[in-house]
Amino acid sequence: MTGLSREQISWRVAQDLPDGAYVNLGIGLPTSVPPFVPPDREVVFQSENGLLGVGPAPAPGTEDPELVNASKQLVTLLPGASICSHSDSFLMIRGGHLDIALLGAYQVSAQGDLANWLTEGDNKAPGVGGAMDLAVGAKQIWTLMEHTTKSGEPRILERCSYALTAPRCVTRIYTNLAVIEVADGLQVREIAEGLDFAALQRVTGAKLRPAPDCRPLRFVA
Amino acid sequence: MIDKRVACIEDAVRGIADGSTVLISGFGDSGTPFELLEAVLDQGARDLEIVLNNAGGGDDAIVRLLAADRVRKVVCSYPRSSLGNPVFDRLYAERKVELELVPQGTLAERIRAGSAGLGGFYTPTAAGTRLADGKEQRVFEGRTYVLERPIVGDVALVKAYRADRWGNLVYHSAARNFGPVMAACGRLTIVQVKEIVALGTLDPEHVVTPGIYVDRVVELGI
Numbered sequence: 001m002t003g004l005s006r007e008q009i010s011w012r013v014a015q016d017l018p019d020g021a022y023v024n025l026g027i028g029l030p031t032s033v034p035p036f037v038p039p040d041r042e043v044v045f046q047s048e049n050g051l052l053g054v055g056p057a058p059a060p061g062t063e064d065p066e067l068v069n070a071s072k073q074l075v076t077l078l079p080g081a082s083i084c085s086h087s088d089s090f091l092m093i094r095g096g097h098l099d100i101a102l103l104g105a106y107q108v109s110a111q112g113d114l115a116n117w118l119t120e121g122d123n124k125a126p127g128v129g130g131a132m133d134l135a136v137g138a139k140q141i142w143t144l145m146e147h148t149t150k151s152g153e154p155r156i157l158e159r160c161s162y163a164l165t166a167p168r169c170v171t172r173i174y175t176n177l178a179v180i181e182v183a184d185g186l187q188v189r190e191i192a193e194g195l196d197f198a199a200l201q202r203v204t205g206a207k208l209r210p211a212p213d214c215r216p217l218r219f220v221a
Numbered sequence: 222m223i224d225k226r227v228a229c230i231e232d233a234v235r236g237i238a239d240g241s242t243v244l245i246s247g248f249g250d251s252g253t254p255f256e257l258l259e260a261v262l263d264q265g266a267r268d269l270e271i272v273l274n275n276a277g278g279g280d281d282a283i284v285r286l287l288a289a290d291r292v293r294k295v296v297c298s299y300p301r302s303s304l305g306n307p308v309f310d311r312l313y314a315e316r317k318v319e320l321e322l323v324p325q326g327t328l329a330e331r332i333r334a335g336s337a338g339l340g341g342f343y344t345p346t347a348a349g350t351r352l353a354d355g356k357e358q359r360v361f362e363g364r365t366y367v368l369e370r371p372i373v374g375d376v377a378l379v380k381a382y383r384a385d386r387w388g389n390l391v392y393h394s395a396a397r398n399f400g401p402v403m404a405a406c407g408r409l410t411i412v413q414v415k416e417i418v419a420l421g422t423l424d425p426e427h428v429v430t431p432g433i434y435v436d437r438v439v440e441l442g443i
Contacts, residue, residue, distance in 0.1 A: 085329075090330065124301070136345040
């Protein structure tokens, strides 16, 4: 299979997080990003349940069952971390204080509409969590997802068919096949090695254009 | 003399009326007052509207309140659990419990607005989505905002770490989450803590919830 593995998508996103950034991690794929941040950069991870300065999973024997991240996984706090209530956490989130939110996605539209909370045909009670607050609040929204569904249907579309999380919020899309900037349409910044632009366009449901300096998307161990 | 301590958990939940709106702190299992909820199960109040982030999971006390047909409505952001919640899923599918799904930040802010005496607020969250259907939307400075109304709790059930007899509270780590905002929003705020310390022990600079919001504190040792 051409392109990156899921873990490599997380690696690729981590390479773009700037030194000093305050970053929220959505549930799912984004939670695997932090270990891949280059060691010379200080990136502060926020968790919606009131943590700023989230560290890695605890060593065995040191777990605190109440110290969890947004995905309810056990975490630690780094030196310099702080804890706040849900009110203050969503003040940070909604009030534009976070530089980047990394979110999973079901679908993204050519205008940057995001659908990541509800699929068609899911009859269980719906859950939205903090997704809508993050989508409208962070300065930039980067999504991490497979380029297509398991059955090969495109997830990047002219219009989302699933219920929206927020309109016009996604600024960058990272998939196993490409890195795409949402800026007046969809501009392909990187394309997986072994894949040409026409092949990428065929598995994408919205019109793409290559960046003038479009580069190969590759994982470097 | 002010003394908000109660001797036992049965006394802590005494008098919760049928039909009450009950705010429940916690995020998943973190900071959830499970022992108070067990006491509410025994106390017997029913027809409850519960306001919380999740809707329980596995076989916890929230799920058992639902299973016992004690809950009329759930107001929450994410009624799903990694442990599964087939009880809630069944009651929802059979329309035996009403669900009001609220984005998490909007939930926190509606509770804050309720505690702060506000009539509502405009938020950009959910604008242009189906969760804004039927709500007033207004454009300020070119951006669309949704009018959200406050939530006021008849009762708030909160887990904190340490308290004094005035009801001042500090929390443990990420278990703080909804505790402070809910504690300030209950007409009757009931708090379970690990320990109650002597007045003056808690550094005023470190008190997270001032005691004015708190009505009853019960020490559980956990």
